[in-house]
Amino acid sequence: MDPISDSSSWVFIGSYTQKESHVDGKGEGIYCYRFSSHQTPHLQLVHVARCVGPNPSFLISKRLKMDGKKIILYAVNECSDSLSSKDAERFSIPLKRTGFVRTFVFDEVALILTQLQHPFPTLGSHPCHLAMNASNSFLTVSNYNGGSIALFPVDNGLLSPASLVKEYTAHSSTSSERQEAPHPHSTSWLSHQRLKDLLYVADLGNDCIYHLRLHAATNTLEDVIRNDASDARANRPTGSGPRHFVIHNTRKLVFILDELSSCIGVHEMDPVTGLIATEAVQNISTVPCDTKGNLCADIHISKCLRFLYASNRGHNSLAAFTIEAEATDGTYLKLIDFYPTLGSTPRSFSIMDDFVIVANQDSDTLQVFKVQKDDTDQGPAGALLIVQRDIHCLTPTSISIVKGTANE
Numbered sequence: 001m002d003p004i005s006d007s008s009s010w011v012f013i014g015s016y017t018q019k020e021s022h023v024d025g026k027g028e029g030i031y032c033y034r035f036s037s038h039q040t041p042h043l044q045l046v047h048v049a050r051c052v053g054p055n056p057s058f059l060i061s062k063r064l065k066m067d068g069k070k071i072i073l074y075a076v077n078e079c080s081d082s083l084s085s086k087d088a089e090r091f092s093i094p095l096k097r098t099g100f101v102r103t104f105v106f107d108e109v110a111l112i113l114t115q116l117q118h119p120f121p122t123l124g125s126h127p128c129h130l131a132m133n134a135s136n137s138f139l140t141v142s143n144y145n146g147g148s149i150a151l152f153p154v155d156n157g158l159l160s161p162a163s164l165v166k167e168y169t170a171h172s173s174t175s176s177e178r179q180e181a182p183h184p185h186s187t188s189w190l191s192h193q194r195l196k197d198l199l200y201v202a203d204l205g206n207d208c209i210y211h212l213r214l215h216a217a218t219n220t221l222e223d224v225i226r227n228d229a230s231d232a233r234a235n236r237p238t239g240s241g242p243r244h245f246v247i248h249n250t251r252k253l254v255f256i257l258d259e260l261s262s263c264i265g266v267h268e269m270d271p272v273t274g275l276i277a278t279e280a281v282q283n284i285s286t287v288p289c290d291t292k293g294n295l296c297a298d299i300h301i302s303k304c305l306r307f308l309y310a311s312n313r314g315h316n317s318l319a320a321f322t323i324e325a326e327a328t329d330g331t332y333l334k335l336i337d338f339y340p341t342l343g344s345t346p347r348s349f350s351i352m353d354d355f356v357i358v359a360n361q362d363s364d365t366l367q368v369f370k371v372q373k374d375d376t377d378q379g380p381a382g383a384l385l386i387v388q389r390d391i392h393c394l395t396p397t398s399i400s401i402v403k404g405t406a407n408e
Contacts, residue, residue, distance in 0.1 A: 012033075013030065028394060041388055056075040073400070076127040101120050103158060128142055138214060208235050357401075367389050
């Protein structure tokens with residue numbers, strides 16, 4: 001294969017490798033692609049890593065500064081195995097079930113993904129999300145069925161065993177199937193230097209976003225309390241089920257994607273404290289009126305910070321919105337349109353420069369779209385135009401992208 005060019009990037013795709021209650025997993029492991037946007041955009045498979053454990057359904061990747069040719073990748077094993085008595089006793093975990101997190105390295109020359117460390121238990125079952133802080137020194141894992149998050153110290157890309165597991169107990173109970181217990185679905189660290197120790201946690205089971213603060217000296221997290229001594233949390237409507245969220249740092253806004261109600265809540269963020277406002281200033285649907293049987297999955301802001309996209313499983317579309325430069329009466333988002341993902345169950349998508357890669361979990365395909373920058377006869381600014389379709393990939397679930405060394 002030719003050396004990676006200025007317009008090339010590496011794309012890593014997680015998958016479900018076994019049948020679960022919600023998916024017929026047929027994936028082979030972690031798929032590694034090369035994406036080139038030069039002339040004709042093209043996504044090409046270069047490697048499949050199969051010895052990665054069961055269900056590497058969520059992953060993130062980072063380039064190692066100490067070696068420009070190596071990319072570190074972290075992936076969950078979304079499973080529920082027996083937890084060792086030693087770990088259970090250490091953290092006083094009664095259920096004694098766990099998933100795992102693994103560390104890999106991708107060599108851009110050899111085009112091989114290899115495991116660096118033994119798998120670490122996440123101290124809760126069915127881990128579904130990972131997030132790294134701005135200094136790459138701590139990794140958080142969301143244990144969906146475990147009702148907890150785990151904190152892992154990181155040193156030069158390598159994990160240490162979890163230093164903390166925080167279990168939640170409260171839940172909404174509005175949805176008997178999905179809110180019978182707490183279900184942390186994602187976390188995100190603030191990137192601003194002054195607020196870099198602040199962590200947000202989306203709990204689908206309790207219809208809220210929690211705030212936690214890192215104490216790096218003790219490798220722990222603690223709940224944040226507002227000035228009025230109330231619990232610092234951002235509320236979503238009962239039964240909405242917040243799943244993922246994105247932070248617009250320049251506008252100080254947080255866009256929260258509610259899986260169960262197919263809605264985006266726009267919350268303002270205090271620029272001094274970093275706390276998300278308790279209530280939303282705007283709620284907007286991700287699907288047309290009267291749409292039934294939809295569950296939202298993923299949400300991202302375009303690189304130009306002008307557009308917001310959210311994926312709909314059931315309606316099988318990406319909802320596209322303009323982020324208004326000036327909000328009128330709290331209206332920050334305006335719908336552009338709904339764009340079919342040309343496949344079933346778009347669980348994940350990722351934005352890279354002017355391109356959007358979509359993972360259609362249940363139709364075993366990836367699709368590549370281009371973001372329309374300005375109004376043209378092909379569509380309005382923010383519209384999605386298909387540029388490469390039906391790339392075969394078994395049960396794709398998560399996408400992480402790292403630019404090639406020539407781009408850095």
